[in-house]
Amino acid sequence: xxxxxxxxxxxxxxWDWVGDHTEEIADALRQHIQLTVVAVSIGFVISLLLAFVxxxxxxxxxxxxGVCSVLYAIPSLALFGVLVSIPFFGLGFxxxxxxxxxxxxxxxxxxxxxxxxxxxxxxREAASGMGFEGWRRVLRVDLPLATPSIMAGLxxxxxxxxxxxxxxxxxxxxxxxxxxxxxxxxxxPTPIVVGAVGSILLAIVFDLLFVLIERLxxxxxxxxxxxxxxxxxxxxxxxxxxxxxxxxxxxxPAQGRTRPPDARPAVARSAxxxxxxxxx
Amino acid sequence: MSESWRxxxxxxGSDAAWSGRNGLPALTWAHVKISxxxxxIASAVAVPAGVVLGHVKRGALAAVTVVNIGRAxxxxxxxxxxxxxxxRYGFGLGFWPTIVALVLLAIPPIFxxxxxxxxxxxxxxxxxxxxxxxxxxxQVRKVELPVAVPLILTGLxxxxxxxxxxxxxxxxxxxxxxxTPIVSGFTSPDKGPLLAGAIAVALLALLTDALFAxxxxxxxxxxxxxxxxxxxxxxxxxxxxxxxxxxxxxAAGPAATGAAVTAA
Numbered sequence: 186x187x188x189x190x191x192x193x194x195x196x197x198x199x200w201d202w203v204g205d206h207t208e209e210i211a212d213a214l215r216q217h218i219q220l221t222v223v224a225v226s227i228g229f230v231i232s233l234l235l236a237f238v239x240x241x242x243x244x245x246x247x248x249x250x251g252v253c254s255v256l257y258a259i260p261s262l263a264l265f266g267v268l269v270s271i272p273f274f275g276l277g278f279x280x281x282x283x284x285x286x287x288x289x290x291x292x293x294x295x296x297x298x299x300x301x302x303x304x305x306x307x308x309r310e311a312a313s314g315m316g317f318e319g320w321r322r323v324l325r326v327d328l329p330l331a332t333p334s335i336m337a338g339l340x341x342x343x344x345x346x347x348x349x350x351x352x353x354x355x356x357x358x359x360x361x362x363x364x365x366x367x368x369x370x371x372x373x374p375t376p377i378v379v380g381a382v383g384s385i386l387l388a389i390v391f392d393l394l395f396v397l398i399e400r401l402x403x404x405x406x407x408x409x410x411x412x413x414x415x416x417x418x419x420x421x422x423x424x425x426x427x428x429x430x431x432x433x434x435x436x437x438p439a440q441g442r443t444r445p446p447d448a449r450p451a452v453a454r455s456a457x458x459x460x461x462x463x464x465x
Numbered sequence: 466m467s468e469s470w471r472x473x474x475x476x477x478g479s480d481a482a483w484s485g486r487n488g489l490p491a492l493t494w495a496h497v498k499i500s501x502x503x504x505x506i507a508s509a510v511a512v513p514a515g516v517v518l519g520h521v522k523r524g525a526l527a528a529v530t531v532v533n534i535g536r537a538x539x540x541x542x543x544x545x546x547x548x549x550x551x552x553r554y555g556f557g558l559g560f561w562p563t564i565v566a567l568v569l570l571a572i573p574p575i576f577x578x579x580x581x582x583x584x585x586x587x588x589x590x591x592x593x594x595x596x597x598x599x600x601x602x603x604q605v606r607k608v609e610l611p612v613a614v615p616l617i618l619t620g621l622x623x624x625x626x627x628x629x630x631x632x633x634x635x636x637x638x639x640x641x642x643x644x645t646p647i648v649s650g651f652t653s654p655d656k657g658p659l660l661a662g663a664i665a666v667a668l669l670a671l672l673t674d675a676l677f678a679x680x681x682x683x684x685x686x687x688x689x690x691x692x693x694x695x696x697x698x699x700x701x702x703x704x705x706x707x708x709x710x711x712x713x714x715x716a717a718g719p720a721a722t723g724a725a726v727t728a729a
Contacts, residue, residue, distance in 0.1 A: 195549065258674045259667045260630035266647040266663030270469035270656045341536065348539035352634070355651060362541060369545045369637060372552070381542030388537035 217360025228289030236297030281353035296338025300331025469656035476657030507571035515579025535573030558639030578620025582613030622677035
């Protein structure tokens, strides 16, 4: 069969196939979005809770990040293999989601912690002075200020997840991965191209969506004046505040797997070095 | 579940697990081999490119773009796309489509980290080097590269772990490695080889990660002293005084911490 197709000089995309299968493609898109949104949402909630713990009790950061990097290092196929053999998970949605969620955690946790850590102490003190205490301060002051870094993490995690979703076709899910798998099984390039392009476009759309959301929820960032920064006198602080959102916007978590959230988390994670992620 | 684990123990107790081209040793070696080759090719491309662009401080857009695109393109899709081409042009199943996908996967983290590491070497360090009469290649070799080493190693580490993980997918296009028992195990009633393969890949990935952690520690002995220096700086600038000048991430070398101390 392979030789037959080769001889026929199969074109990369058969547009009539695309036209005949719009329903299937739409289904793939819907499933892809669903798998991604569920995974990132669950991962986000878990990572945020872990980040609060890590910021409140410093010593927990290293072990928490350690567990997350171990999860991150485990190949998805290996995780599928183990989960599939457990009846509760088996082939399907649960197995896919466990794997997807576990890959978002490291990226999200690092950026959450960097963001929360980057809230300047004087801002915290001012908030306390104005009567913001405990959870109220966290929700009304810390979280908004940590938003750029958290959003950067969400962007990276989402784009990575969109790519990883294709692999979940091996356990019967997959969104666009289903098309890829289908084409692979039949040595028929069209669905592979459609699936690949669909997945990449979806990643780009999600990425742009996050840019938009971040603009909407952090209107102060566009004014070029990070709240609590700049206007204050102390030079050291000046640098610190300016640094927090800038590197986060470029990419996000970088290097230093073993680095504790020290006095300069955002700096330590700065720049385009946010090289985590990518499909596997 | 216990049934699957019993199957795995049975499998591990059998000869099939340890000998022949489908045995775990052969599969593991194939896995390591293709990952190594991919990493070597990717490093040969990405490190020089990153060093040159970082040295002339050009191509920031390229660095960010490469890493973002790299993140958005699923390796699975690349593998699947390469297969028909590989077959058409006579490269066959397995090795070639897999290695190309792995190299493409490995390049972005290595390139971006090398680029950032070299570009963000502190001006003080570069000025000092120039003041000592260093130019061009010597400046890169003696100052910029050593300072960038931690970040370059991080890039290699991220890539290596991902390459090991993704090499598993090579099984889908006919490359015989630790992914093979996993992929065939999804549909087989005997989960023994699948579990054994899965655990072996996971261990291999974790081992690679740990190996790089050790290398990073050995290659950057000043890191530990650097960290204490950071603490001193933070204490010096008082409450909230985070780290003085914006020291770049990977540049926590002697030069970087030195600069931070001076500035404080």
